[in-house]
Amino acid sequence: MITSIESQGSLYEESDASITSYVSASNSQSIVYQWEQISGIPLTLTNTTQKTVNFTIPNITANEEVTLQLTVKDADNNTQTKQESFTLLYINTSPTIEIENNITVNENSEVTLTPSIQDEESDVTSHWQQISGTTVEVTPTQNFGIAFTTPKVSDIEQLIFEITAIDKDDESAIETVTVTVLPYTTGIPNHVLLLTNDRINQVKRKILEDDSAWKDLTNRLNSYLVKTPANTGEFIGGYSLAYYVSGEVKYLDRAIDLLEQTYFSEPDIGWKYYNNRNAFRSGSRWAIMGYTWIKSYIAEDKQTKIENIFSVWGEYWLDYIDFNNDFNDFRVGDSDEVTSLAENLTLLGYVLSESSQYTNLGQELLSAGDSVLNRFVIDYYMKDIMAGGSWAEGSDYSPATQAHWVRIFMINKDKRNISYPTSFAHNAVQSLIHQTLANYSGVYKYGDEERATDYEPVFDDNRYQFAFELMGLLENKKDIAVLYQWFNDVLANEGYKTSSITTHFQRLLHHDPMIKNNEPAFPEDTLNISPGVGLISSRTNWTETATNLYFINRKLRVDHEHRDALSFDISYKGNWVTKEVTGYDGPAGSSITHNTILIENADNGSSSPTRRPVGEPLTQYVFDDQHITLISADATDTYNMSGYYATDYAELVNRQLAFIKPNIVISYDHVITKPDQIKDLIKYSDLGLTQGMSHTRWVKTIQHFQVKPEKDTLLNKSYLINDGKNKVLFQNIWPLDTNIEIIDERVLWDGIADYQVQDNQKKWHLAISDKSDTSNSEIINIIQFASKEEDIEFDQNPIMMTTENGLIKSNNVIGVAISSASQKFIILFKQSPDKNVENVEYTVPSGYDGALVYGIDIELK
Helix, strand or coil: CEEEEEECCCCECCCEEEEEEEECCCCHHHCEEEEEEEECCCCCCECCCCCEEEEECCCCCCCEEEEEEEEEECCCCCEEEEEEEEEEECCCCCCEEECCCEEEEECCCEEEECCEEECCCCCEEEEEEEEECCCCCCEECCCCCEEEECCCCCCCEEEEEEEEEEECCCCEEEEEEEEEEECCCCCCCCCCCCCCHHHHHHHHHHHHHCCHHHHHHHHHHHCCCCCCCCCHHHHHHHHHHHHHHHCCHHHHHHHHHHHHHHCCCHHHHHCCCCCCHHHHHHHHHHHHHHHHHHHHHCCHHHHHHHHHHHHHHHHHHHHHCCHHHCCCCCCCCCHHHHHHHHHHHHHHHHHHHCCCCCHHHHHHHHHHHHHHHHHHHHHHHHHHHCCCCCCCCHHHHHHHHHHHHHHHHHHHHHHHCCCCCHHHHHHHHHHHHHCECCCCCCECCCCCCCCCCCCCCHHHCCHHHHHHHHHHHCCCHHHHHHHHHHHHHHHHHHCCCCCCHHHHHHHHHHCCCCCCCCCCCCCCCCEEEECCCCEEEEECCCCCCCEEEEEECCCCCCCCCCCCCCEEEEEECCEEEECCCCCCCHHHHCHHHCCCEEECCCCCCCCCHHHCECCCCEEEEEEECCCEEEEEEECHHHHCECCCCCECCEEEEEEEEEEECCCEEEEEEEEEECCCCCHHHHHHCCCCCCCCCCCCCCEEEEEEECCCCEECCCCCCEEEEECCCEEEEEEEEECCCEEEEEEEHHHHCCCCCCCCCCHHHCCEEEEEEECCCCCEEEEEEEEEEEECCCCCCCCCCCEEECCCCCCECCCCEEEEEEECCCCEEEEEEECCCCCCCECCCECCCCCCCCCEEEECCCECC
16 A cells, blocks of 8 residues: 655754655545654654654754654555655754954963854864964963963064864864064163053053043143143143153153143242142142153253252151151041052152162151051051941042052052052952942942032042052952943943043053953942941842942041941932931031931030040941841940040940841831930030039931921821932831921021032931930831832831730830831841840731741840
């Protein structure tokens, strides 16, 4: 019956195939077919009871034989079986090569070329050959790569390499790689500071790969060739760098011209203003370094005149820092001044130590610069008040302040091979990124701020400049990757900053536009602690929709500080939920501008009354997991006042914070005051108090919002806030009887100088206090928030858990049960933070079975 079995065309791999049978029978309509596979790689047959059977041929690495069997039966039950073999045809896939095709390096550099070779059959060999340029000795490396050292060249030379990948069927792929080799510049004299041969060579390499930074710098410089810029020092740096890179004399002439005009005229700088603090701190840095850059091109008589001026600066500032009296009268409260003096004294020391007239003075200045750097900048600032990497003077001043120690470290490593504390640079990167809001719309601001805005672009403050300096200093690859990830994200949002010549200069000198992260690189953790300034930063994740929580607990120690304790800010998806007021000095430095605790005292509630706190605040407990961040912090000694009218009126000032991720923050404040301790109030208030009397101080918590809080008519002690970006529910749930005031800050600070509290900072806040006259205050507030487009139901009825309502069975604990969008939580706060609390007995409120239970510094079993 079966006359033949035939395939319908060639049977190639990864294609649909069919096999048809041809049967001779008197009644073909009644024939029954049955197909099956007898041998070969497994196939999935379909239509096995039809005349034609179908299947899909899989990927194969060689030709394969398969045998099919067909059984047919006619109407008279006559049966026949026949087997037929077929060849499945393998189709070879050519290999592919991926590799960076153009690389620019300096001469005598180690180069590794590593291709990515793919071949479906996984059987491939490769071959390299050099087809152009000076022949180099090649060493094979893993994964088909090669390594070699670039030759010494007198001019730019290109080495061209070709890699061929060949598979088992002799199919091949070819890629070429061009390695551009730059001659090493050795023309920079030894006395030049910062602009080393290596850095200039790296700049030249970067310009060949991407000349946008070079064009931005030179366009700006060319526009001031015939007119004098306001910030001449920075332009001197730019012109000098441009000369070393290009060799164009016009840049050298302009640098010399500006130095003579601005810094080396005796009536202006050398004598009349040599003791001007800011002129020396700011402008002279570039005058000193700029002089070393172009000293070789200045006549000897002018060099003598200039170094005479430097000697006047040096002797004055040695006296200013009380160097010969072991710094006894040296004021260290201004970190900007101290770090800039460390840099400038060091720079003067390098210049004058190479002078024929002032070698001894130069060595003395170097010694002074080293002492200021090590005793104050490193041991006092970096290891103490800036421990953890966050700056002491707030986000406005300190990034520029920190650039001073970065440059000193680089120059000292260049000139004297002095190592530097790399851990602080690492910590500074972590803090820099943590203080950037999730969608890069602004920064966390604390301390005095001269440019107080709500949503300040990242590059509008000094952190943009500091990032460039860190790029020049960092050596750890992970830190570099993290910093560039942050910086590239900033660039994607904002582009390069173009307003400052300094950033053009630093961008070209330190930033490498060719560094790209193949995979995202983020800081080690979403929780960051900087103990020096008492700052805890917690964020939900590293996406642009994250929540940022900033909690800070400190006392005043240097200028322009935060000046408050126990305060916090929240940003959601880059928009402020609650934000403190910033400004320069005046009311902006007082506690009422922060989300904190106020206690009636000599300064009407400041946590540093008359700026004389008794001692340090401290963070007692921090916990973090994927669900929650918990913080317990004490500021008792910060609120108590030292000095002639010293008063230890506070027995306890404690704040505990529960950040339920991503959109609930609960604050528990516990304050105990001493009514018989009133010495500060007798002196500084008009309450009519005298020695021997008692007075119960008022206690308030302050909560700022972007727009006016509207009272919720349906919920007790609840307020709704909708600023067009976020919707917020604020609830005070303890004590049972509180007084809540809505404060219009435009009225509160009417007539205040704009630099102290700018109009854009005058928003609204709530002041919450216990109505009862008590020296033992406990206040619990809850903030729930979401973006305006989110459909999230806030928990309008969180449950207080107390001994009075029977939900807490043991003493010294108070709690809150609350629901988030996805989970129920029970949070237990410790009422006596200085005592151990173990084995807490509590009753789970109705509906909270399965809730996650957390205790703040409480041992739960």
